[in-house]
Amino acid sequence: DAMVIQNPRYQVTQFGKPVTLSCSQTLNHNVMYWYQQKSSQAPKLLFHYYDKDFNNEADTPDNFQSRRPNTSFCFLDIRSPGLGDAAMYLCATSRDPSGETQYFGPGTRLLVL
Amino acid sequence: GDSVTQMEGPVTLSEEAFLTINCTYTATGYPSLFWYVQYPGEGLQLLLKATKADDKGSNKGFEATYRKETTSFHLEKGSVQVSDSAVYFCALSERGRDDKIIFGKGTRLHILP
Numbered sequence: 517d518a519m520v521i522q523n524p525r526y527q528v529t530q531f532g533k534p535v536t537l538s539c540s541q542t543l544n545h546n547v548m549y550w551y552q553q554k555s556s557q558a559p560k561l562l563f564h565y566y567d568k569d570f571n572n573e574a575d576t577p578d579n580f581q582s583r584r585p586n587t588s589f590c591f592l593d594i595r596s597p598g599l600g601d602a603a604m605y606l607c608a609t610s611r612d613p614s615g616e617t618q619y620f621g622p623g624t625r626l627l628v629l
Numbered sequence: 630g631d632s633v634t635q636m637e638g639p640v641t642l643s644e645e646a647f648l649t650i651n652c653t654y655t656a657t658g659y660p661s662l663f664w665y666v667q668y669p670g671e672g673l674q675l676l677l678k679a680t681k682a683d684d685k686g687s688n689k690g691f692e693a694t695y696r697k698e699t700t701s702f703h704l705e706k707g708s709v710q711v712s713d714s715a716v717y718f719c720a721l722s723e724r725g726r727d728d729k730i731i732f733g734k735g736t737r738l739h740i741l742p
Contacts, residue, residue, distance in 0.1 A: 520672075522672075556735070556737075557734070557735070558718060558732040558733065558734050558735055559673065559718075559732060561729060561730075606672050606673065608673075616661075616722065617661075617663065617675055617678060618675075618722075618730055619675070620665075620672040620673040620674065621672050622671055622672045623671065623672040625670075
């Protein structure tokens with residue numbers, strides 16, 4: 517089945533220690549998104565790639581970076597995680613932007629010690 | 630700017646009860662409207678969508694009708710099950726506008742056996 521895969525499902529890191537979360541998709545979609553979701557809140561868009569074009573949200577901290585080496589993979593790098601970065605991180609894809617359905621992965625829950 | 634407002638939860642119902650979760654939106658153009666569902670510990674799944682006025686989206690016994698005159702997209706189900714317990718997000722996405730989905734804050738639904 518075509519799908520969006522996130523690894524790992526749970527990630528534990530230490531305060532200030534860089535961490536990378538990964539996302540892959542078999543849908544061959546053009547757009548990939550990263551969201552941060554904290555408890556009992558809606559997902560918050562961090563950034564997205566439309567093909568190779570990177571689009572950062574204005575309020576996304578510099579601590580968060582992303583890479584998309586090819587169509588199938590996208591990575592979220594947190595350079596120096598703080599306690600406030602503990603959250604669920606959701607990857608999503610869509611065929612094209614604007615008005616299109618987004619397909620979400622299962623998420624990676626990040627714990628910062 | 631565009632926004633989505635949905636009823637606050639939690640909503641607690643008994644099994645086989647009728648469900649309505651209200652959702653209204655503001656948009657400058659003609660958005661697509663979505664309901665996403667998030668089960669505990671999981672990512673978001675598309676439940677249903679509607680792309681133009683008077684369209685009805687339906688899936689798994691859930692329905693929602695795109696009402697342009699009242700700018701609403703209320704979610705309904707005639708007989709809920711315990712397995713419907715989840716968080717439900719109403720959302721919109723507007724073609725040509727920032728490549729984003731705008732989510733409501735989510736409504737947590739508890740179904741009691």
